[in-house]
Amino acid sequence: MTSLQIVGRRSSHFTRIARLFAEELGVSYEIAPIYDMTAQDAAIYANNPALKLPILRVGDDVVFGTENICRALADRAQKSTAVVWPEQLRSNVSRNAQELVWHCMNSQVQIVFGTVVCKLPGDNLYFDKARLGFAGALAWLDAHVSEALHALPAARQLSLFEASLFCMIEHLHFRKTLPVEQYSNLEAFRQSYATRLSAQRTAYEFDVPPGG
Numbered sequence: 001m002t003s004l005q006i007v008g009r010r011s012s013h014f015t016r017i018a019r020l021f022a023e024e025l026g027v028s029y030e031i032a033p034i035y036d037m038t039a040q041d042a043a044i045y046a047n048n049p050a051l052k053l054p055i056l057r058v059g060d061d062v063v064f065g066t067e068n069i070c071r072a073l074a075d076r077a078q079k080s081t082a083v084v085w086p087e088q089l090r091s092n093v094s095r096n097a098q099e100l101v102w103h104c105m106n107s108q109v110q111i112v113f114g115t116v117v118c119k120l121p122g123d124n125l126y127f128d129k130a131r132l133g134f135a136g137a138l139a140w141l142d143a144h145v146s147e148a149l150h151a152l153p154a155a156r157q158l159s160l161f162e163a164s165l166f167c168m169i170e171h172l173h174f175r176k177t178l179p180v181e182q183y184s185n186l187e188a189f190r191q192s193y194a195t196r197l198s199a200q201r202t203a204y205e206f207d208v209p210p211g212g
């Protein structure tokens with residue numbers, strides 16, 4: 001069988017969703033770390049022209065985007081797992097919740113890449129507005145997480161919503177851009193999801209380059 005590579009970073013929340021799916025689905029993979037997110041050569045990003053990570057490499061084939069990668073992993077899984085995908089979310093609250101999780105993840109990238117990696121001034125309106133929208137989305141998720149979880153099919157083993165929510169909240173503990181402790185419902189969800197083996201096997205860490 002062709003080996004699978006997740007090209008990404010162990011410190012990245014998008015990469016962690018893909019890793020978590022691979023673990024849950026029992027799909028073997030290896031991580032090919034991208035050490036430098038400032039690299040501007042698409043070859044570093046497994047030829048993703050958007051210069052974004054993660055990318056799934058399967059032989060000569062590549063898959064761009066976390067959700068696509070999760071679907072490709074599910075296609076290759078040997079065992080059957082009941083997965084809930086975003087198009088199966090039926091209520092507005094579940095759909096809004098998924099949208100806001102993606103929003104939070106993108107805001108985190110914007111703030112970390114802008115202020116930490118590129119050292120841009122964090123007090124610029126560009127980041128002020130990002131933090132405000134991020135905090136607003138977190139407060140909304142905290143108020144609606146219980147309803148959104150109850151709206152998921154009870155027989156599921158895995159859902160992109162829960163995996164992305166978990167990776168997003170945990171990343172706020174790892175890369176502290178905004179306070180997260182006050183969102184008690186999100187914290188309770190995080191603690192419960194953290195008991196999964198897949199969560200424990202994919203803990204955030206910084207990849208260290210060979211000899212680095």
Ligand SMILES: N[C@@H](CCC(=O)N[C@@H](CS)C(=O)NCC(=O)O)C(=O)O
Nearest residue numbers: 012013014037052053054065066109
């Ligand atoms: N839509 C992409 C977003 C991925 C993304 O934003 N990844 C971050 C790392 S967590 C990244 O590539 N950051 C580098 C940059 O924004 O230049 C996906 O679903 O995979």
